[in-house]
Amino acid sequence: MSVDATPDPYADQLAFGQRLKILRTRRGHTRDQLGGLVGRSGSWVRALEEGRLKVPRLDTVLRLAEALRVRDLGELTGDQSSPPVGLFAGPRHPRLGPVKAAIDTWSLADTEEAPPAEHLAARLAAAWSARHSAPDHRERIGALLPGLIQDARRAAVQAETPADRRATQAALSEVYSLAQFFIAYQGDVSLLWRVVERGMVAAQDSADPHTIGVAAWLAAQAHRDSGPGHFDAADTVTNDVLRYLTPMLPDAPDKILAITGALTFEAAYTAARRGETGTAWRHWDRARELADRLPADYFHPVTSFSRxxxxxxxxxxxxxxxxxxxxxxxxxxxxxxxxxxxxxxxxxxxxxxxxxxxxxxxxxxxxxxxxxxxxxxxxxxxxxxxxxxxxxxxxxxxxxxxxxxxxxxxxxxxxxx
CATH class of the missing domain: 1.25.40 (Serine Threonine Protein Phosphatase 5, Tetratricopeptide repeat)
Incomplete structure (x- = not known):
């Protein structure tokens, strides 16, 4: 290995503190940030990295692994006998492969006719119903997604009028939203971000405020779950779309109130991750005000926002x-x-x-x-x-x-x- 190469934190000869430093740096955390995520100080993190403190107890190691989003504990401890558990990357679902293949495939020679818009909408509704009602929801939506992705793309490509193009882009963005729920926490970060970005692009092309709000809600979550270095990006997405939606609120339908409330809570969530108590509860209060404007039995089909x-x-x-x-x-x-x-x-x-x-x-x-x-x-x-x-x-x-x-x-x- 050259002197300029980044050390491999998974090499057996590296001590716990060295692994910790390398993984922390790769995640973009400062010592103070990492310490704050586990209830400790930056000086405590430094002492661990420099080997002045012994390897902490399992509960603390687990908190560090959680904050660093490592795939398995052995990556942090160097102990190959550590439990092979990806703390923030669950086991890859058997249907992830076909879903990924559908997302990655671009068939320019595809001549198959797209299904009618009503048919696609009914399948999407059935998929969301399975998402919320089935205990094996990943299995159910994983089975539906490959066909939905292909048909939503066909519909977008074959749309003939500007109105049809906007409507099919809204449907395509909704399919990508469903895909993000399925892909989350399975460890394929690049696939997740392809889905997030495509969902946002399709939402913008739809020019539909609700669709844009849903895509932004999911994008903000993806940024926030990427760690403290991405909190500003999460806030940027959330705040930009809230500014766009807010003028519509006086006479807004329920779904616009709901997605605005869901985005407002996302601002609260990110503030809480930062440790900003007053800001977090202020956003939560605002989200509750929006929820109180909804009918008592209303439930948003994507975000679950409701009273x-x-x-x-x-x-x-x-x-x-x-x-x-x-x-x-x-x-x-x-x-x-x-x-x-x-x-x-x-x-x-x-x-x-x-x-x-x-x-x-x-x-x-x-x-x-x-x-x-x-x-x-x-x-x-x-x-x-x-x-x-x-x-x-x-x-x-x-x-x-x-x-x-x-x-x-x-x-x-x-x-x-």
Whole structure:
């Protein structure tokens, strides 16, 4: 290796601190940023990197791995016997290959006629219904996506009038939105960003405010989940589209109110990740005001935004601010039964579990994760926060807690039976 080459953090001879420094640098974190994400100081991170502190306990290693988005713990520890679990990259779904092939294929000689717009719309509606109602939602939408992608592209290419072109671009953007839900947390970052960018381009070409809002909502999430170095990009997308939508609000239909509310909550979420307590709750309050303007039974089909979701959103804000007591208080106020979407309900249960874990209630956290698994196994299986809690408690001092955590780890496929 030349003297100018970047060291490989996976080489066996590197110490834990060296691996930590290389992975931190690659993720674009400063020491203060990484320390803040795990509740420590920048000087503590420096001491670890320089080898002045010994390798921390498993729970802390898991938090570092979570913040660095490493694929497996062994990449950080150098220990090949570490659990082969990708904390923020779940197992690749068997249907990822066909979905990727459909996204990557551009057939210029395709002469097959596109389906009627009504037929495509009905298939999209069925796919969203499966997304929200099926416990194996990734399996269901993964089976539908290749055909939807191909037919939505055909429709966009074959559109003859400006109005038809805008409508087909809106449908294509919606298909990419559905694809992003399927692809998320499967470790194929380049594929995820191709889908995000194509969804945004198609949304802009549609000139439809709701479609643009949905694409921006998903793009903001992709930026935020890429780490602190991308928080500004998440805010830029969110704020630009909020400025575009806000003048429409006085007489807006429900779906415009809902996507504006969902984007406003995204601003709260990013502020909470930054640790900006006042800003996060101010955005949450604004999102709640928008939710209160919606009918009591309204539920946005993509973002799940509704009156009932605001309690779950409050738990997320408190958890991201690392406020254990407030997180548990908000969890007690939220009603999971008001969330009709199974994967979104499971996600809320995971956030509740994080709240209990932050508050030093590991048994309650494990019980809540079991509820998440019952609601939607394919949601918790791909969630890094859930896996971190389970792995940490699988090494707890309490024998009964170890057994419960280990049994859940087996269900999630992160430990062998």
């Amino acid at each position: 009932g979701i605001m309690g779950a959103h409050a738990v997320t804000v408190a958890v991201e601010l690392h406020a254990g007591g407030e997180s548990v208080r908000q969890a007690g106020l939220a009603d999971a039964d008001t969330i009709p979407s199974r994967p979104r309900r499971a996600r809320h249960r995971i956030e509740e579990a994080r709240a209990y874990h932050l508050d030093g209630q590991p048994d309650a956290a494990l019980a809540t994760l079991a509820k998440a698994h019952a609601a939607a196994p394919e949601t918790i299986k791909y969630n890094g926060y859930a896996k971190r809690i389970v792995l940490e408690e699988a090494e707890a001092k309490s024998p009964s807690r170890r057994r419960r955590a280990s049994a859940l780890a087996v269900q999630l496929g992160i430990l062998a039976a």
